[in-house]
Amino acid sequence: xxxxxxxxxxxxxxxLRSRAALQLEVLALRHQLAVYQRCPTRPRTKVADRxxxxxxxxxxxxWRNALVFVQPSTxxxxxxxxxxxxxxxxxxxxxxxxxLAKAVxxxxxxxxxxxxxxxxxxxxxxLAKLGxxxxxxxxxxxxxxxxxxxxxxxxxxxxxxxxDLVSVDFFVxxxxxxxxxxxxxxxxxxxxxxxxxxVTEHPxxxxxxxxxxxxxxCEAAPRYLIRDRDCVYGPPFQAxxxxxxxxxxxxxxxxxxxxxxxxx
Numbered sequence: 001x002x003x004x005x006x007x008x009x010x011x012x013x014x015x016l017r018s019r020a021a022l023q024l025e026v027l028a029l030r031h032q033l034a035v036y037q038r039c040p041t042r043p044r045t046k047v048a049d050r051x052x053x054x055x056x057x058x059x060x061x062x063w064r065n066a067l068v069f070v071q072p073s074t075x076x077x078x079x080x081x082x083x084x085x086x087x088x089x090x091x092x093x094x095x096x097x098x099x100l101a102k103a104v105x106x107x108x109x110x111x112x113x114x115x116x117x118x119x120x121x122x123x124x125x126x127l128a129k130l131g132x133x134x135x136x137x138x139x140x141x142x143x144x145x146x147x148x149x150x151x152x153x154x155x156x157x158x159x160x161x162x163x164d165l166v167s168v169d170f171f172v173x174x175x176x177x178x179x180x181x182x183x184x185x186x187x188x189x190x191x192x193x194x195x196x197x198x199v200t201e202h203p204x205x206x207x208x209x210x211x212x213x214x215x216x217x218c219e220a221a222p223r224y225l226i227r228d229r230d231c232v233y234g235p236p237f238q239a240x241x242x243x244x245x246x247x248x249x250x251x252x253x254x255x256x257x258x259x260x261x262x263x264x
Contacts, residue, residue: 021060021062024056024059024060024062024063025060025062025066027056028053028056028060028063028066028067029066031049031052032066032067032069035049035069036069043069043070045070050075050078050082051082053067053070053075053078054075054078054079054082057075057076057079058079063075100134100138100142104127104132104134105142107127107132108123108127108134108139108142108143109142109143109144111123111126111143112143112144112145113144120136120139120140120143121136123139123143124136124139127139161223161224162189162190163190164222164223164224165188165189165190165222165223165224165225165226166186166187166188166189166195166222166224166225166226167186167187167189167225167226167227168184168185168186168187168208168212168225168226168227168233169184169185169187169227169228170182170183170184170185170203170230170232171183171185173199179201180201181199181200181201182199182200182201182202182203183197183198183199184197184198184199184200184203184208184211185197186211186212186215188222195215195216196211196214196215198211198214203232204232205231205232205233205234205235205236205237206236208232208233208237209236209237209239209240209241212225212237212240212241212244212246213240213244216244216246221244221245221246222246223245223246223247224246224247224248224249225241225246225247225248225249226249226250226251227248227249227250227251228250228251228256229250229251229253
């Protein structure tokens with residue numbers, strides 16, 4: 001009696017549903033029956049089976065009620081795997097930039113080795129004259145970098161001219177009377193020796209220029225003078241250096257660590 005009532009209830013329920021939902025349920029049940037007929041002991045799914053149920057899970061709201069041979073979470077995992085494989089396939093299909101010919105690679109290496117002062121834009125231009133269009137980034141990838149810079153480095157400049165280098169700078173000293181004194185120093189780099197110093201409450205370009213004259217009387221002026229970009233080294237200071245034959249070497253902007261002020 002119970003089985004008869006369940007069958008009648010299922011028949012009434014099927015009549016109330018839409019024709020499309022009923023057809024999808026029939027498809028799902030027949031497909032599962034075919035899977036069990038193919039593998040009676042343990043159902044084994046194929047790619048077509050997984051694609052069908054991935055489609056049913058997106059199309060039919062009642063697919064979980066008709067599913068018997070696997071868990072609903074398994075179908076969701078199939079759908080995620082299909083999505084991941086789809087985008088992985090698209091990524092692998094992307095051709096990308098064609099590989100540069102071996103002869104052109106060797107030509108770039110030869111040109112960069114024979115002309116160490118040439119940069120990548122120059123090599124790109126020379127290759128264009130030969131009818132070989134190559135991007136700047138590609139040239140930089142294959143060109144040979146010289147181990148040593150063709151021009152002298154900053155370290156070499158210091159080693160060669162350390163005897164002719166002096167630096168100037170200010171540092172402040174607060175007093176017990178709550179005043180601030182500005183101490184001007186001239187430092188020789190050969191032996192890290194303080195050549196001259198003086199103190200003032202109001203430093204100006206004229207006062208600083210006078211200190212250079214006192215630090216290097218007669219013909220004892222150095223060749224290079226390193227300073228920061230403070231406005232106290234204005235036109236009067238620069239004019240005094242030019243008359244004394246001293247070449248200015250300003251430090252890099254916003255680089256206080258390059259100043260020669262002694263710590264402590």
